Amino acid sequence: xxxxxxxxxxxxxxxxxxxxxxxxxxxxxxxxxxxxxxxxxxxxxxxxxxxxxxxxxxxxxxxxxxxxxxxxxxxxxxxxxxxxxxxxxxxxxxxxxxxxxxxxxxxxxxxxxxxxxxxxxxxxxxxxxxxxxxxxxxxxxxxxxxxxxxxxxxxxxxxxxxxxxxxxxxxxxxxxxxxxxxxxxxxxxxxxxxxxxxxxxxxxxxxxxxxxxxxxxxxxxxxxxxxxxxxxxxxxxxxxxxxxxxxxxxxxxxxxxxxxxxxxxxxxxxxxxxxxxxxxxxxxxxxxxxxxxxxxxxxxxxxxxxxxxxxxxxxxxxxxxxxxxxxxxxxxxxxxxxxxxxxxxxxxxxxxxxxxxxxxxxxxxxxxxxxxxxxxxxxxxxxxxxxxxxxxxxxxxxxxxxxxxxxxxxxxxxxxxxxxxxxxxxxxxxxxxxxxxxxxxxxxxxxxxxxxxxxxxxxxxxxxxxxxxxxxxxxxxxxxxxxxxxxxxxxxxxxxxxxxxxxxxxxxxxxxxxxxxxxxxxxxxxxxxxxxxxxxxxxxxxxxxxxxxxxxxxxx
Numbered sequence: 351x352x353x354x355x356x357x358x359x360x361x362x363x364x365x366x367x368x369x370x371x372x373x374x375x376x377x378x379x380x381x382x383x384x385x386x387x388x389x390x391x392x393x394x395x396x397x398x399x400x401x402x403x404x405x406x407x408x409x410x411x412x413x414x415x416x417x418x419x420x421x422x423x424x425x426x427x428x429x430x431x432x433x434x435x436x437x438x439x440x441x442x443x444x445x446x447x448x449x450x451x452x453x454x455x456x457x458x459x460x461x462x463x464x465x466x467x468x469x470x471x472x473x474x475x476x477x478x479x480x481x482x483x484x485x486x487x488x489x490x491x492x493x494x495x496x497x498x499x500x501x502x503x504x505x506x507x508x509x510x511x512x513x514x515x516x517x518x519x520x521x522x523x524x525x526x527x528x529x530x531x532x533x534x535x536x537x538x539x540x541x542x543x544x545x546x547x548x549x550x551x552x553x554x555x556x557x558x559x560x561x562x563x564x565x566x567x568x569x570x571x572x573x574x575x576x577x578x579x580x581x582x583x584x585x586x587x588x589x590x591x592x593x594x595x596x597x598x599x600x601x602x603x604x605x606x607x608x609x610x611x612x613x614x615x616x617x618x619x620x621x622x623x624x625x626x627x628x629x630x631x632x633x634x635x636x637x638x639x640x641x642x643x644x645x646x647x648x649x650x651x652x653x654x655x656x657x658x659x660x661x662x663x664x665x666x667x668x669x670x671x672x673x674x675x676x677x678x679x680x681x682x683x684x685x686x687x688x689x690x691x692x693x694x695x696x697x698x699x700x701x702x703x704x705x706x707x708x709x710x711x712x713x714x715x716x717x718x719x720x721x722x723x724x725x726x727x728x729x730x731x732x733x734x735x736x737x738x739x740x741x742x743x744x745x746x747x748x749x750x751x752x753x754x755x756x757x758x759x760x761x762x763x764x765x766x767x768x769x770x771x772x773x774x775x776x777x778x779x780x781x782x783x784x785x786x787x788x789x790x791x792x793x794x795x796x797x798x799x800x801x802x803x804x805x806x807x808x809x810x811x812x813x814x815x816x817x818x819x820x821x822x823x824x825x826x827x828x829x830x831x832x833x834x835x836x837x838x839x840x841x842x843x844x845x846x847x848x849x850x851x852x853x854x855x856x857x858x859x860x861x862x863x864x865x866x867x868x869x870x871x872x873x874x875x876x877x878x879x880x881x882x883x884x885x886x887x888x889x890x891x892x893x894x895x896x897x898x899x900x901x902x903x904x905x906x
Contacts, residue, residue, distance in 0.1 A: 461499060464578050464654040466663075467837050468814035469670055472678040482751030482865065487678050487816060492839035494900040495878045497893075499650055505643040506581075511546070513584050518547040518621050519593055523630040525555040528569070528805035529825035530633060536651045536890065537636040539583055540644050541629070544610045545621055548584040551575070554802075555630075562801045569802055571657045578655040582647055593626050602630040607637050610644065638888050642896055645889045649897035652829070652890045653836050658806050662797075666810025669788045674814055679757040680747070681815035683808075683830070685737040685822035686765035686772075692718050694822075696736035697727050700767045708766075734847035737822035740765075741774035742854060746845060747819075748778060748861070749868035758782040759815060761808035761826070763801070785811065819843040828891035835878065836893050846871045 474487035522538035524531040535552050542549035551572060556563045566572065576585040601617075613636075621627045640648070657663065673679045691698050691708045692715070698704045712719055730736050738746065747756075758779050765771040776782050785807055786794065797803040805826070812818055812830055818840070820827035827844070834840035849871055853859055859867075881892035889896050 461497075461578075461650070461654055464574065464657065465497075465837065466653070466657055466810075466813070466833075468834075468840065469674045471816050471838070471840060472674075473816075474678075479753070480751070482869065483753045484751075485869065486751035486753075489816070489841055490839050490875075490877050493878050495835075495839070495894050495898040496901060497649075497653075497836055497897060498899040498901060499646045499897060501643050501646055508546075509581055512543065513580060513582070515546060515548045515584050516590075517625055518545065519550055519586070519589055519626050520545060520547040520621070521550045521553065521589070521626065521628045522632060523553045523555050523628070524632070525557075525630070526633060527557065527825070528802040528809070529829050531802070532652065532656055532829065533634065533825060533888075533890070534632045535656060536648050537632050538629070539579060539651045539655070540636065540640070540647055541613055541632075542583045543644065543647060544613050545618055545627070547621060547627070548586055550589055551585060551587050557801070561799070564800050564802050567659065568800070569659060569662065569806055571659050571663075574657045575655045578657075579651070582650070589626070600628045600630060604629070604631060604635045606635055608635055609637050610640060638886075640889075645896035648889050649836070649893055653833060653893075653897075658810065662803055662806050663810065665789075665793060666807045668793075669785055669807065670811045670814040672788050673757065673759055673783075673811060676757060678816040679759055680752065680817045680819065681759045681761055681812035682743065683812065683818070683820040683822075683824075683826050684740070684743070684760055684762045684765065684772075685820070685824065686739065686767075687763040688766040689718070690737055690822065691766060694736055695719050695725075695727065695730055698766060698771070699739040699741065700771060704767055732848070732851045734851065736847070738845060738847065739774075739821075740772050740776075742850070743819075743821055744775045744778040745854065745864070746850065746868060749865040750843070750872060751865070751869065752779070752817075754779060755781065759788075759811055760784045761812050813837075813840075815840075817841045817843065819845065821845070828888060832889075832891040832893050836898065839878065843872055843875055 471489050472487070473489055474484040479487075520538070520542045522534065522541070524534035524538070526534075531552075531554055538552050539549060551566050554564060554566055554569075572587065579585055605612075617627055658666065686698075688708070688711075692712050695712065698708060725733070725735075727736075756779060758775075758781060760772075760782055772782070785804065788811075794804070794807075797807075809826070809830070813833060818830050818834060819842075820830070831842050831844070834842050850868070853864060853867060878894045878898070879892055880894050881887045881889055881896065
């Protein structure tokens with residue numbers, strides 16, 4: 351007779367070993383070892399040849415039959431499985447129960463339906479294009495890399511209990527602009543998984559710089575968020591009444607580059623005692639190098655679960671179609687806002703009048719300076735740490751082969767200096783538009799005081815562009831780089847500013863020579879670039895190889 355299950359209310363739950371040991375690093379045996387799954391014990395057992403077997407013929411026939419059955423099973427399962435970067439990490443449906451198998455297929459279908467896919471790329475077309483222009487519009491070769499979120503067996507087995515959690519709750523307060531908030535929401539889900547806690551829909555802190563008081567449901571589709579993550583963590587809209595009076599410990603001093611081990615050791619017992627944990631200041635604090643299943647979870651949140659609310663998605667798609675229907679277009683994320691110049695310690699290139707304004711603000715509020723304080727403006731610029739201004743962007747686009755008739759969508763906030771700041775770019779590329787120019791009367795009115803919503807619209811239109819180019823690094827550029835790779839390797843150009851600056855200063859270089867150098871510098875960009883294990887590379891911007899693999903079958 352099975353032992354009765356102990357009620358969690360009557361017996362305190364002892365902290366299990368850290369999840370990264372139990373769930374995320376559980377390897378499958380090499381092919382030289384045979385595994386047998388016992389339906390009675392629900393465990394894998396090693397299958398060894400019996401010592402009493404004396405007939406080589408029987409052994410040989412058994413081996414042939416086993417191999418034949420294995421090959422047939424694999425061939426039958428290929429249409430159902432997400433592609434795998436390494437075969438041992440994908441569970442075979444023949445080793446799990448019919449109920450689990452059904453859930454696996456359902457999760458696969460849910461992923462393929464949930465991703466935000468852009469409008470189709472146009473590619474290079476037209477009889478009058480030069481070779482440089484044709485090269486500019488050409489989409490990169492994806493080298494066969496396609497999305498594959500093949501969570502391991504250990505992760506899936508642990509999910510059964512984690513998604514039922516009703517005693518421990520995690521509340522995360524996300525700050526900053528839209529893409530900064532997105533990063534923190536992604537890490538909030540991962541931390542909830544590490545702590546085996548239910549996640550309350552994240553709270554968006556009021557943005558004091560832009561005065562945006564949008565809530566999560568104003569920007570994102572809450573029900574879609576819950577539904578997409580239902581196999582990973584339990585997500586609730588509000589704290590249950592039993593936890594409203596719980597002792598709230600707000601943690602806002604978290605060191606950088608923390609690991610799952612650190613998270614578990616620091617917070618699990620506390621969360622177990624109090625039932626509630628509130629975290630603030632998560633921005634870029636969780637390590638970029640996590641176990642494979644947690645990296646896949648990051649991609650699942652960023653590219654699948656964080657879908658924009660229906661009205662925002664509909665309006666963004668309408669604007670994207672208005673750009674797309676007239677042919678290929680470029681999306682520029684222009685970082686020309688006043689606060690960007692203040693924070694980076696750079697000069698605008700608009701003359702002393704504007705530079706003096708930036709300098710005075712920086713001197714009065716030195717805490718805003720995020721650039722290296724021990725470097726001069728010139729040193730920052732030649733180190734590639736300054737945003738490209740409109741003149742530099744125009745020269746780069748011309749050098750890369752963008753035709754003068756190219757249609758450009760300008761994403762980003764209002765440029766410091768307004769028309770004067772954009773004039774050098776508009777002079778070279780007159781077909782530059784913004785969301786305000788694309789939208790019909792009244793379409794943007796509900797969101798004029800909602801910068802995060804306006805940024806979401808920019809995100810949607812930029813995702814469908816044939817070419818995306820940011821004038822400076824940042825959360826938007828990194829998010830767009832990874833998302834465009836994930837949905838089909840749409841062309842992304844990351845300006846090589848460090849190599850560009852000396853050439854921009856050299857007046858003896860002709861336009862043709864400058865263009866030839868620029869095309870060579872950026873020739874390999876857009877191709878799948880493995881993330882590697884560098885601290886400054888996030889799986890969200892470089893989803894290969896954790897979230898994408900070489901296979902003919904993907905999740906969509």
